[in-house]
Amino acid sequence: MPHVVISGDISRRFTGGEREFDVEATTFRRLILELDRRFPGLGRQIEEGMAVAIDGEIFQDAYAAPIGEKSEVYLIPRIGGG
Amino acid sequence: MTFIGKDLKVVGTRPIRPDGVDKVTGRANFGADMTVPGMIWGKIKRSPHAHARILRIDAEKALRLPGVKAVVTAADFPNIAAEEAFAGEAIMDFRDLSRNCMARDKALYDGHAVAAVAASTPAIAEAALELIDVEYEVLPFVIDVEKAMAADAPLLHGELFTQGIEPKPTAPSNIAKRINFTKGDIEKGFREADVVIERRYTTRPVHQGYIEPHACVATVAADGQCSIWSSSQGHFMVRQYCAHLLGIDIANIRAAAAEIGGGFGGKTLIYVEPVALALAKKSGHSVKIVMTREEVFRGTGPAAGSVIEVKLGAKKDGRLTAAEVTLKYQAGAFPGSPVGPGCMCALAMYDVPNANVTGYDVVCNRPKVAAYRAPGAPNASWGVESCLDELALALGLDPLSLREKNAAKDGVKAVHGPTWQNIGYAETLAAAKAHPHWRAPLGAGQGRGIASGFWFNIGGESTASVHVNEDGTVVVATGSPDIGGSRVSMAMMVAEVLGVAVERVRPIVADTSSIGYTFLTGGSRVTFATGMAATEAASRVVDELKKRAAVIWEISPEAVEWRDGMAYPAGQNAGAFEPLPLAEIAFRSARTGGPISAEAAINAQGPGAGFGTHICDVEVDKETGAVKILRYTAIQDVGRAIHPAYVEGQLQGGVTQGVGWALNEEYIYDKDGRLENPGFLDYRIPVASDLPMIDAVLVEVPNPRHPFGVRGVGEVPIIPPTAAVANAIYRAAGVRLRDLPMSPPKVLAAIDEEKG
Numbered sequence: 001m002p003h004v005v006i007s008g009d010i011s012r013r014f015t016g017g018e019r020e021f022d023v024e025a026t027t028f029r030r031l032i033l034e035l036d037r038r039f040p041g042l043g044r045q046i047e048e049g050m051a052v053a054i055d056g057e058i059f060q061d062a063y064a065a066p067i068g069e070k071s072e073v074y075l076i077p078r079i080g081g082g
Numbered sequence: 083m084t085f086i087g088k089d090l091k092v093v094g095t096r097p098i099r100p101d102g103v104d105k106v107t108g109r110a111n112f113g114a115d116m117t118v119p120g121m122i123w124g125k126i127k128r129s130p131h132a133h134a135r136i137l138r139i140d141a142e143k144a145l146r147l148p149g150v151k152a153v154v155t156a157a158d159f160p161n162i163a164a165e166e167a168f169a170g171e172a173i174m175d176f177r178d179l180s181r182n183c184m185a186r187d188k189a190l191y192d193g194h195a196v197a198a199v200a201a202s203t204p205a206i207a208e209a210a211l212e213l214i215d216v217e218y219e220v221l222p223f224v225i226d227v228e229k230a231m232a233a234d235a236p237l238l239h240g241e242l243f244t245q246g247i248e249p250k251p252t253a254p255s256n257i258a259k260r261i262n263f264t265k266g267d268i269e270k271g272f273r274e275a276d277v278v279i280e281r282r283y284t285t286r287p288v289h290q291g292y293i294e295p296h297a298c299v300a301t302v303a304a305d306g307q308c309s310i311w312s313s314s315q316g317h318f319m320v321r322q323y324c325a326h327l328l329g330i331d332i333a334n335i336r337a338a339a340a341e342i343g344g345g346f347g348g349k350t351l352i353y354v355e356p357v358a359l360a361l362a363k364k365s366g367h368s369v370k371i372v373m374t375r376e377e378v379f380r381g382t383g384p385a386a387g388s389v390i391e392v393k394l395g396a397k398k399d400g401r402l403t404a405a406e407v408t409l410k411y412q413a414g415a416f417p418g419s420p421v422g423p424g425c426m427c428a429l430a431m432y433d434v435p436n437a438n439v440t441g442y443d444v445v446c447n448r449p450k451v452a453a454y455r456a457p458g459a460p461n462a463s464w465g466v467e468s469c470l471d472e473l474a475l476a477l478g479l480d481p482l483s484l485r486e487k488n489a490a491k492d493g494v495k496a497v498h499g500p501t502w503q504n505i506g507y508a509e510t511l512a513a514a515k516a517h518p519h520w521r522a523p524l525g526a527g528q529g530r531g532i533a534s535g536f537w538f539n540i541g542g543e544s545t546a547s548v549h550v551n552e553d554g555t556v557v558v559a560t561g562s563p564d565i566g567g568s569r570v571s572m573a574m575m576v577a578e579v580l581g582v583a584v585e586r587v588r589p590i591v592a593d594t595s596s597i598g599y600t601f602l603t604g605g606s607r608v609t610f611a612t613g614m615a616a617t618e619a620a621s622r623v624v625d626e627l628k629k630r631a632a633v634i635w636e637i638s639p640e641a642v643e644w645r646d647g648m649a650y651p652a653g654q655n656a657g658a659f660e661p662l663p664l665a666e667i668a669f670r671s672a673r674t675g676g677p678i679s680a681e682a683a684i685n686a687q688g689p690g691a692g693f694g695t696h697i698c699d700v701e702v703d704k705e706t707g708a709v710k711i712l713r714y715t716a717i718q719d720v721g722r723a724i725h726p727a728y729v730e731g732q733l734q735g736g737v738t739q740g741v742g743w744a745l746n747e748e749y750i751y752d753k754d755g756r757l758e759n760p761g762f763l764d765y766r767i768p769v770a771s772d773l774p775m776i777d778a779v780l781v782e783v784p785n786p787r788h789p790f791g792v793r794g795v796g797e798v799p800i801i802p803p804t805a806a807v808a809n810a811i812y813r814a815a816g817v818r819l820r821d822l823p824m825s826p827p828k829v830l831a832a833i834d835e836e837k838g
Contacts, residue, residue: 007499008425009262012248053500057787058538059687074499077261077422079538081605081797082290082347082453 004031004073011050011075014042023073028052029063031073050075083621085578086722086784086791092578093790096727099570100589101341113297113313113340114372121299122151124361124371125207126354127197127214128381129189132223132447132755133236136189136216139197144213149206152365153214155197156186159360160329174351178416180327182450183356189218190238190415191447192756193380195353200361200369223447223755227389227412230256230446238415238445258417259443263425265497271404271436275395279473282391283465285804285822286748287384287412290454291739291767294343295373296382300358306330308362310337312355315345315563316602320355321594327356328363338593339563346739347453350604353382379760383452384749386411386419390465400479400487405434405497409441409462414450419443420458423538426498427801428462430536431507431693432488437497447755453604455736456537456797460743460804464822467533467805472818481532481809482520485695486511506719506783507534507693513781514695519715527701528712529814534695535801539794540605541686545598546615548576548623550678554665556580558619559592561600562612566796567728571609572616574724575790579620581647582664598683606794609724610785611686617789622680630674631662688787692794694718696737696802702815707830709745709811711772716802717779721793729795730778736799737776742768743800744807746823 001022006015021038025031031052036043046052051060053074059065060078067073085093104110141153164177180186185194197214201207222236229235235256243251246260272278298312308330314320317337325332342349354371362369373381388411395404407428411419421441428439454460474481489508495501514520514532524530546560558576562568569589577584600612628642631649635642641656642649648661671678699713716733723729746766750758759765784791804822812818817832 005499007263008422009246009260012246013250017248056501056503057688058500060540060542061685062687065687072501076426076498076500079423079426079540079605080350080420080453080457081537081540081607081794082350082455082457 002067002069002071002073004075007074007076011042011045014039014045025067027063027067028059028065031067046075049078051078084789086786090578092574092584093724094726096725097570097574097584099567100573101564101569110341112294112343116299116311116340118299118301118368121368121370122200122202122365123204123207124198124200124358124369125204125211126195126357126377127211129185129192129194129196131189131218131220132192133221134189134218135221136185136187136196137219138217140215141197143215144199144210147206147210147213149202150199150210151202151367152200152361153197154357154360154364156184158364159184159327161186162327174418176326179323182416183327183353191449193449194415195357195381198357198361200365200367224256225446225448225751225755227387227410227444227446230444231410231442238447242417242445256445257442258413258445261422261425261441263439263498264437265434266436268404268406268436268438272395274403276398277473277476278393278395279469279476280393281469281472281820282389283468283820285388285461285464287387287448287451288743288747289379289384289765290346290348291742292344292346292348295375295378296349296354297372298355298358299368299370300355300362301368302359302363306334308335308359310335310355310359311340313340313342313349315349315565315604317563318561318594318600319350319602320352323352324356324359328359336593336595339591342563342565345565346455347457347604348382350453350602351383375762376760379765380757381449383414383450385454385457386413386451386461388412388461390461392465392469394469394473396473396477398477400477400484402432402434402488404436405429407439407462407466411441411443411458411461412448412451413443413445414448415445416450417443417445419451420453422458424458424462427459427536428466429497431490431534433490433494434497439497455739455800459535459537460740460801463535463801464804467802468808468820471531471805471809482511482515485534504786505691505693506781509781509783510693510695510717510719513717513779514697517697517715517717517779519697519713519777524699527814529700529810529812531698531806531809531813532695533802533805533809534693535798537692537797537801539610539689539692539797540607541611541689542601542607543685544600544612544615545681545683546572546612546619547597547679547681548616548619550623550664550668552668554668556582556587558587558589558616559597560612560616561592561597562608563603564591565603566732567725568608568612571613571724571728575613575617576620579617579624580664581645598681606692606796607689610689610788610792610794613724613792614686614788615682615684618682618684619680622682623678626678626680627664627667630667630671630678633674634662634670635659690721690785690787690793692719692798694798694802696806698803698806698810700807700810700814702811702829704815704833707826707833709807709824709829711741711774713774715777715779716799717781718795718798719781719783719793720795721785721788722782722791723780724790724792726780729780732796733778733799734776736796737803738768738773740800740803741773741807743822744804744824746825748823
């Protein structure tokens, strides 16, 4: 089961301080839905303010991004640029 | 489909840019060049106060002035509810964006727009501004970031409670957000250190230095159809934000991208466009607004100023054991500084086992900050790369070797979490070490500094279409405003895929009604993401060309190969046919199925991290404190340079801006919170004579997610210069500068203090 870490503490208000979870998900979309089911409101926070790093590669706005059984998944603040 | 590792004919060459002739002959149409029949002029009235309640706005006298057609205030804009969106470099609330374009209830900084007028001439509009009577209740203000964080600071927003703190605070604050990243055991890490260095570094807000002011022409037709011509980094962004702020359906706005005289992040937001639309709607005329230089400085967003506290611990051999960084960033009048990326970039270049990075996003009575190349990273790296140099000196180690010893490599876990893959930081250090500059002798009073930088780069949504014309020439249309030469890069990638000369491919930037959605030009994403879309569209065109050849030859499309711009039968069994050039297939396109074109609309992922290392030589005049840059080498992993001259130009431009940030640039406020230097006479950006030729060294570690291996290149080069210059100054003059800019008075004061 993929291990998910919320990097940084901006989402603690949704998780009661928890930062690491094992989540049954094979796509980023399923991950969002599963986390939102556990922590209502977190899904929207992820969609609007966060990117996901799956095995070191960063995805933004990518529901279909694949997550493997042993994937390392970090939710990080969204990135823009100048 | 990948072209990585293949022999390429177009990519990697240096053709003349397609927009070059128009630009050097003055024919190019920038934001302020547009005129339309019946157009009138808009001007914006701005707050003279840093913080004031707006009690009353009386426009009666202005409206009586002959030639005045309309006046708008916040009352003419929907009072929209809070709704967060991703704007340029950070999360921004549409409510805040609306109130930044036109103050409602309170003016939050000197220069904040409070009303606007449209009149038949600029002079009448200017005169009418004086006739708009605004009654203010002047409020206490706060400019400095740490003063704004104090418990007794004047509050900008009564409803702002610090995010990121549990339990939720019960009192409002100017600290919009606290963010923290941890790795390992920070206390243990410092206990294990043989040497600990703890320092504090500061920066002031700096302007992006784009030469062309914000400008637009807006039209609202009688049926509600709107059009906007403006100078921006994203006409789809202009369309989307204007629609949101004014309650207009997106389909009713057609936005076009003017040629742009620089943006560097400063044009990833809107300022004048919704105001011009509101005036156009009210007056029934097309309205043109062109900011003055003073308005650009007072009314638009600079890069954040900041305080950076850095504590580094290391073993005697230089191996880092712990790092603690605190970043306090000014957001300006509304939340949304780039402190999040700043936190993630601060230690990204290093393999640090124990780390703690904390960031604060702080509002204060300055213009809301905007992006500026690698937003947030230059501030953080100014602190960390300076402190690392101080650590190297304390350890008696060569600063390049110290970086090599601790450099992040594939498989290293970054402080913000992910495990690095396909990164080329170590390669930039190796290139620096091997470069003749690193070993060149220095004269008396001269010093050499080194510093590195990291930026994520981004991908995102892009659309590109490729059309084959009847004569075999090609058009590639995208939705990305061309800021750094992206049109020629698009043409080159398409030409490579089609196998034709780049001169046969004409690239254009299409308006929002003529191409699919494309996110703005920023984050060094266009050559990567829009280039990926253009490559995909060109590949689909190749597929179509093969089908058309198959029709002509009466064989299966699978039996057709495409090489060097021609269709060939794939092997003996396909039949014996003379190759069909693209132009011949195009000429016969009507007979084989109609026009040949393809569009690709993608959300590009996997942009590939960017790393750079810079070497800087300076000479310090100990009588005046003036710093002269003698030699500068910028080395960067660029993935694959599509057009090397433009990539080198990106590196040289970023270095130039970074040197300005290092030596001269700063916003200066008076005791009343008013900006004292809103112009390029008093806000000094570098000019050509300030700098030597900057040597750009391109290291190419291909990004496997892009068909040509592209990584974004425009952000990284602004990151290392501040520390590279400071580190060089220390070695030239024996003084450590920790407050930017390192202007002559500060350098001289440091030298005098050192002398005692």
